[in-house]
Amino acid sequence: MKSDTITAIATGLSSGGISIIRISGNDAFSIIDRIYKSKNGKKKLSNEKSHTIHYGFIVDGDEIVDEVMVTIMRAPSTYTREDVIEINCHGGLVVTRKILKIVLGQGVRLAEPGEFTKRAFLNGRIDLSQAEAVSDIIKAKNDIALKNSLKQLEGREYEIIKKIRDSILRDIAYIEAALDDPEHISIEGFSEELEENLQNYSQSINRLISGSKNGRLIKEGIKTVILGKPNVGKSSLLNILVREDRAIVTDIAGTTRDTLEETINLNDITLNIIDTAGIRTTDDEVEKIGVDKAMKVAKEADLIIYVIDSSVPLDDNDEAILLMIKEKKAIILMNKSDLTPCIRKEDIEKKSNHPIIGTSFVEHEGIENLEQLIKDMFFKGDISFNEDIYVTNERHIEAFSNALKALDMVRESIYNNMPEDFYSIDLMTAYEELGGILGENVGEDLINMIFSEFCMGK
């Protein structure tokens, strides 16, 4: 079966080490030839023997991106029974993501959820008796992907996409109504208005893309939330972790006034730490809002670090938080062990099953224990970050870019003085691409829009 070429990151992203980017399809070899450079610069992988591994570099034009090992496998003895290339790179999100981007830039499509498995099956690589299992994988992966796609869009972004999409559909409907009923509906001069609209769509989409890239949409890493009442030392903890960590990847401006976010590497584990500092005041009404906010952030967290001031008695707020984090992965820090404690470890253990560590941020005590505990939890698989978020994000960016390309085509058609019926072809592509992000099909949208907006017919 002749299929297009697809790619995806084939390994987990979270555990550092090595990441593998897999490419499968007819163009796999021609693509790797364009982006791979051997040490002496002379080797061409398409000339090499199948099932061999090659040392070299991935290049973006002249720039070397990473030192890699590339496995080349020719059809049919591969997982998908198609030509397959696997790029083994130095893990870590930044590099992996960059290489994936370079591959995607070669006209390769990002694989659908479960697509490698699907191809393997359809090409006869996986035993027919496994059909049901394969179906389940595809279904599960798609369900998750769609859920993530929607979850990851913030309300505002969702609204923006919806608005652009609606507006594009209206443009198409106008053109199509005029084509279908030229004696009642005229679109003379519409191309000027459309050009202006296109400008706006492209601007909005570009903003969405840069939002995605800067991490407005993506918060990769283990989403770690520091919770606690004011003055328990949350900010100090964040500062300690950030200072002690030698490699701050990025610092992202908080999404709300009240939270601060830092991304750090803890021995190859990426932690995405959100400090909920300052969310409470003594004013009761505001305090309630603060707790609500903390709750919301905590609900989506992969890991919660709950800081208690052991020199102050527990109150209702602590009770509420302990209740809330009951079902979550959490670590409880009993801070200010340097002061006279008035809470005992047993008091907390009665209310919670989470591991408890005594710390003194002032004295830097217990920090090593904390780091060790996080590492243990991670490698035991107790905590994991949702790498689908990352994949989803790539998918969004790809859809946005495709939509932009389509809109550029419309602009080109206008520039070339093409008749109006040519505009709607590419407008429809943009509409479909944006719909993919929202998990919406086209269906009868256009026909419905035509009839609801335009008075048609005899």
Next chain:
Amino acid sequence: MSYVYDEYDVVVIGAGHAGCEAALASARLSLKTIIFTIAMDSIALMPCNPNIGGTSKGHLVREIDALGGEMGKNIDKTFIQSKMLNLSKGPAVHSLRAQADKKDYSSSMRKVLENTPNLTLKQAEIVEILTTDDKVVKGVKTYSGAIYPCKAVIICSGTYLNARCIYGETVHMTGPDGLSSAKHLTESLKSLGVEMYRFKTGTPARIDKRSIDFSKMEEQKGDEIIVPFSFSNKPEDIMKEQVSCWLTYTTPKTHDIIRANIDRSPLYSGSIKGTGARYCPSIEDKVVKFADKERHQVFIEPEGNYTNEMYISGMSSSLPEDVQVEMYRSVPGLEKADIVRNAYAIEYDCINPAQLKPSLEFRNIDGLFSAGQFNGSSGYEEAAAQGLIAGINAAMKLLKKEPIIIDRSQAYIGVLIDDLITKDTNEPYRMMTSRAEYRLLLRQDNADLRLTKLGYQVGLIDEETYQKIIDKEKHIKEEKERLEKTVIGANKEVQELLTSLNSTPLTTATTLAELIRRPELDYDKLKSIDPKRKKLSYDVIEQVNINIKYEGYIVRQLRQVEQHKKLENKKIPESLDYNLISGLRIEAKQKLTSFRPVSIGQASRISGVTPADISVLMVYLMQYNAKEAAEKKVSH
């Protein structure tokens, strides 16, 4: 008392636009065919608008012609005005429309039917479809009790089943134009397990020409150069003096009258229960739904040269008679209008077309086919297209050949049938150019290149026509290649021509094809710098020009078609039990079970079936097919 009359191969019920094409196709393919009509004088009747074609409908007519149908030839004989719509837009949406002389159209078609060998005409109402216990068609029965044994039946009952015509509180239990309705067939179909719908459509009043003041209207003339519908005709063969249509507008007063009486409209009082088409709204619908629109266009179209009746296009209505008089007379030019026939709405029984296969045969009743408004469509052209396909496929079945299934990427006919059997049809379906996703390829100008060979393969196109198409293809190809290869230098003659045509002069040499691609140029304009040009017919030149000019877009659509075909070619066995497929969502299971798509491609177009469901289905089919193959091996 019932008795057995003669036996036929194919019985066609109804002699409207669907029935005529169905019966002609079947008889021309040498099957002994009989066509029943409720009234001999209503053959190929046009009970609504007096024209054939229009946007996307014109495409259908040309496709019908290319396949060997009759509609194009018949309108070429009987038109009184012709117009190519959308000429300012791209070639894909140019659409031909002709005003017909209704009586001429009807009697001319009747003549064709009456002179076709193997075809018998009969005036009778069919009340029952006779089948064996396992639902194989074996005959039909008339109201008077005559039984006609047959092997296949094609139902083309149009708007006649349990028809009810309504305006205001007035109800006539008749079909269109006061013709008798068919009151019994629905019951017979229901007892065979057929799922019925009730749809509604409407028509405006007819007004006596002598009472119209045309000086208050704009004249709408026909085109000077007429493009025939039929590929067998040349423009010069069908030239004739044309009759004008007229344009006027509704007024605020018209809208006031409608609003003041809206409660008396059966559409709003709830007396009409059938679902109407959004494409053909009544004037009261337009005024209510588009309240901010100050006026609506009204086209006054002649019903033919035989009569003074004029069709008031744009003002169909089911308001009471007294309101109608007031309403029409509020339109400039119609102040003294004498209404010959009232506007009315008509309700009728039709089927849920999801019960049909792409061949237009019922999935659950062997040998029963159907076409036209009975299938939930609207329009003469949509009906004729289905009639032709149903006629061909009834014949194919009896001749033990594979059915003819036209793909969406091949013709509007393919889009029409696929939509009918795949989408939730909840209103009368009208063809629209926006429904065709590959419309750059499905142009009215190339319908012959797309379908004539298929018509020949079926047996409806003769050897000579076939040979002509082969030659045409060759000429187009050769000329295109020549233009791609012919290099043009920046000599004085060329630069002068380009400058005179407001086109940028050349800086380097280029090809003739490249020049044709410039928006401001075309094939004809380059004649003086292309001395080696052979004399070619206008239709070859047209194809060459379009193919070169829009090549980029055409190539892109061809690529999409390739992707689409991959899924269309993956067939789904008829007996597949979707409930056994784990991983399919419940909604998908239900939808797939009810529509029973024939291919993965069709399945992917059913609303409520997601791409993930399609993947799951493909995986399941793989295993299913392998199992089937293994079992076959064992049994041999």
